[in-house]
Amino acid sequence: MAYDIQTWIKVAAFTGAGLAMGLGAIGAAVGEGYTAAQANAAISRNTKATGEIFKSMLVGQAIAESASIFALVIAMILLFSNFTATSYVTVAAVFAAGLAMGFGAVGSGVGSGFPAGAACTGMARQPAMGGRLTTNMLIGSAVCQTPSIFALVTAFILLFSDFSMRPVSPTWAALLGAGFASGLGAIGSGIGGGVVAQNSCEGIARQPSAVTPVTNIMLLGQAVTQTPAILGLLVSFILIFKSFEPTNSLAPSMALLASGLCIGIGAIGPGIGEGIASSGGVKWVARNEAHVGDITRLMLVGMAVAESTAIYSLVIALVLVFVV
Amino acid sequence: MDELGKVYQLIVPCFGHNMTFNLDAIAMTWIVFGVLIVFGFFATRNKSLLPGPVQVLGELFVSQLYGLTEDALDKEKAEKYAPLVCALFMFLLMSNWIGMIPHMHEPTKDLNTPLSLGLMGFVIAHYAGIKSKGFKAYVKEYFEPIFFMMPLNVIGELAKIVSISFRLFGNIMGGSIIILVVSYLTFSVLLPPFLNAFFVIFVGAIQAFVFTMLTVVYISVQVK
Numbered sequence: 001m002a003y004d005i006q007t008w009i010k011v012a013a014f015t016g017a018g019l020a021m022g023l024g025a026i027g028a029a030v031g032e033g034y035t036a037a038q039a040n041a042a043i044s045r046n047t048k049a050t051g052e053i054f055k056s057m058l059v060g061q062a063i064a065e066s067a068s069i070f071a072l073v074i075a076m077i078l079l080f081s082n083f084t085a086t087s088y089v090t091v092a093a094v095f096a097a098g099l100a101m102g103f104g105a106v107g108s109g110v111g112s113g114f115p116a117g118a119a120c121t122g123m124a125r126q127p128a129m130g131g132r133l134t135t136n137m138l139i140g141s142a143v144c145q146t147p148s149i150f151a152l153v154t155a156f157i158l159l160f161s162d163f164s165m166r167p168v169s170p171t172w173a174a175l176l177g178a179g180f181a182s183g184l185g186a187i188g189s190g191i192g193g194g195v196v197a198q199n200s201c202e203g204i205a206r207q208p209s210a211v212t213p214v215t216n217i218m219l220l221g222q223a224v225t226q227t228p229a230i231l232g233l234l235v236s237f238i239l240i241f242k243s244f245e246p247t248n249s250l251a252p253s254m255a256l257l258a259s260g261l262c263i264g265i266g267a268i269g270p271g272i273g274e275g276i277a278s279s280g281g282v283k284w285v286a287r288n289e290a291h292v293g294d295i296t297r298l299m300l301v302g303m304a305v306a307e308s309t310a311i312y313s314l315v316i317a318l319v320l321v322f323v324v
Numbered sequence: 325m326d327e328l329g330k331v332y333q334l335i336v337p338c339f340g341h342n343m344t345f346n347l348d349a350i351a352m353t354w355i356v357f358g359v360l361i362v363f364g365f366f367a368t369r370n371k372s373l374l375p376g377p378v379q380v381l382g383e384l385f386v387s388q389l390y391g392l393t394e395d396a397l398d399k400e401k402a403e404k405y406a407p408l409v410c411a412l413f414m415f416l417l418m419s420n421w422i423g424m425i426p427h428m429h430e431p432t433k434d435l436n437t438p439l440s441l442g443l444m445g446f447v448i449a450h451y452a453g454i455k456s457k458g459f460k461a462y463v464k465e466y467f468e469p470i471f472f473m474m475p476l477n478v479i480g481e482l483a484k485i486v487s488i489s490f491r492l493f494g495n496i497m498g499g500s501i502i503i504l505v506v507s508y509l510t511f512s513v514l515l516p517p518f519l520n521a522f523f524v525i526f527v528g529a530i531q532a533f534v535f536t537m538l539t540v541v542y543i544s545v546q547v548k
Contacts, residue, residue: 073505142527143534146491149498156501216392220541223534227487233494234486292395300545304480311480 005091009083012091016098017078020155023102024071024109027190031064031113038117042124049127053120056134060116063141067105067112067148067190074101074155087164092172096179097158100236103183103264104151107190107271112144115197122205129208136204136215140197143222147186147193147229147271154182154236167246173253174244177260178236181317184264185232185271192225192275199279203286210289217285217296221278224303228267228274228310235263235317242321252324259320266313273306349434356418356431363414386410392537396544401452405543408448412441413536416492420528423500424520430528432496435489438535442489445539446481453546488538495531499523 003011039057043050078098083090119137123130158175200218204211239260244252281299285292334345367382375383389410394402416432423430431437454462466477503523507516 070502073502073509076509077505138526139530142522143530146495149502150490150494153494153498153501156505213395216537219530219534220537223491223538224487226491227483230487230490230494231483233490296396296541297545297548300541307483308476308480311476311483314483315476315479 005085005088008088008091009085009094012095013078013081013083013098016095017075018098020071020078020098020102021075024068024075024105027106027109027111028065028068028113029109031110031116031194032061034110034113035060035064035116035120039120042120046124046127049123049130052127052130053123056123056130056137057116057120059134060113060119060137060141063138063145064109064112064116066145067108070148070152071101071105074098074152074159077159081159085164087166088168089163089166089171089175092175093158093161093163096175097155098179099176100151100158100179100183101155103180104148104155104186107187108145108148108193109190111190111192111194111275112141112197114194115140115144115201118198118201118205122201126205126208129205129211132208132211133201133204136211136218137197137201139215140193140200140218140222143219144190144193144197146222146226147189150229150233151182151186154178154233154240157240161240166243169247170244170253170256173257174239174242174260177257178239179260180257180264181232181236181239181260182229182264184261185235185267186229188268188271188273189226189229189275190271192271192273192278193222195272195275195279196221196225196282199283200286203283207286207289210286213289213292214282214286217278217282217292217299220296221275221282221299221303224300224307225271225274225278227307228271231310231314232263232267235259235314235321238318238321255320255324259317262320263310263313263317266317267310270307270310273309274303277302277306346434346436348429349431349437352422352429353419353431353437355428356415356422359418360414385414389413389536393540396540397547401547405448405452405540409536409540412445412539413532416441416532416535417529420496420532421524423496423528424524430496430500432492433500435493438489438492439485441535442485445488445542446485449539449542449546452543456547484542488535488542492531492535495527499527 035057039053042053046053074097078094083094085091115137119133122133126133158179163171163175196218200214203214239256244256247253278299281295285295288295334347336343336345363378364382366378368379370376371379390402390406393406393409397405419430419432419437422428423433466474468477500523503516503519506519510516
């Protein structure tokens with residue numbers, strides 16, 4: 001049975017939408033569950049602060065959900081747009097967009113649940129700091145969303161660029177690889193950024209006078225934790241915008257797909273690892289405010305070392321794109 | 325929806341190469357410059373011990389960012405680099421916020437702007453590093469811990485430029501795409517103001533701060 005191209009594009013759009021929303025629902029749900037559990041514990045510990053904690057839980061969960069909402073937007077666009085395709089490349093692009101957004105929403109959803117939970121616990125411990133804790137949680141959770149925003153940018157570029165002029169043979173693999181690179185690459189950084197923000201909320205509750213350095217170091221740590229996701233985004237941009245020679249062999253296509261998978265999977269570990277490294281820095285700045293400079297420098301060096309495995313993946317991915 | 329990804333370009337042929345100018349980004353950058361110069365003029369016009377509202381705002385920017393630079397570098401170097409840091413932050417903040425006004429585009433939405441600013445920070449950081457440590461000690465750092473780690477250390481340094489500029493670009497670009505698409509899906513009813521408040525004001529301010537902070541930290545890592 002041979003289907004025409006319109007059928008294939010519908011197939012790609014439907015499966016892409018299913019994957020985007022299905023995978024995209026994983027992370028936020030886990031994060032929100034964690035927040036609710038922490039809020040419960042916090043209320044049992046300090047029943048007077050129930051109203052504040054309840055409010056903070058709801059706000060935190062609403063932010064944690066935004067990654068899933070991005071996935072919902074992509075799924076809706078995939079379901080209700082009329083894609084007119086003249087080339088099989090578009091089929092790959094549509095499917096890859098769903099894939100990128102689905103995987104990309106996992107990490108940020110899980111991650112932004114952590115600071116919300118820690119903020120609830122902190123409010124039970126230190127009710128007077130409620131306002132500053134909420135602000136810090138909002139900033140931390142918003143920065144946690146960045147990896148999923150990168151995945152969203154890739155998904156939109158895949159959906160709305162015109163690839164019909166490109167040769168089908170290597171380009172389909174390049175676009176799928178781009179989806180994997182920025183989708184999988186966002187997982188680690190999303191979770192890692194959440195761990196950093198969680199420790200900063202905890203630190204503020206423990207030592208309210210250290211709020212300014214803790215928030216600053218948190219932002220710094222989260223920003224550096226996003227580097228693996230950004231490397232994934234870089235590889236996916238290279239895969240999307242570089243024009244490849246048409247070929248009949250399968251090998252170059254597989255090299256491009258493997259390059260996306262390499263940086264995507266390779267970025268998961270460094271993202272989480274850098275988050276853990278930076279969470280230590282944030283935690284100890286709160287306990288030892290006098291030595292912010294030394295702690296920050298050690299934290300950054302440690303993160304740079306944890307990042308080196310992401311850079312190995314980047315090197316291999318670039319070799320796969322440009323040399324093989 | 326048709327606006328998505330459209331870039332107005334002026335292409336000038338020049339000795340066999342095509343020079344491309346992204347007109348939107350250039351115009352918006354100059355508007356931001358203009359706003360900042362007017363702000364600076366009004367903040368310093370009638371300086372007095374009892375400051376007016378514009379002067380207070382200016383003093384707030386300068387004192388906060390000066391303190392931040394002093395924390396990361398020492399007092400002597402902070403005096404040298406703080407003006408750069410203040411200017412960078414105010415430029416980025418204004419650039420990120422200008423997208424709130426209809427028909428205005430953030431210059432930071434164009435990858436060229438963050439990339440050139442990131443490159444600027446990189447060059448300044450390494451210049452500062454060579455100046456404070458001496459060229460020999462600077463080069464030696466690349467061969468640590470073992471000599472064959474050199475290429476990876478160099479790539480690691482270059483990845484910093486990529487990460488600092490793509491972070492800003494991705495956030496601003498992502499925010500503006502989300503606002504555009506949701507406005508289109510909801511026929512611009514109800515939701516866009518909230519999205520503007522979150523993605524433009526909140527995320528824009530955070531990303532401007534993160535970019536500035538990272539530039540300072542890159543300098544401080546090189547210097548120490």
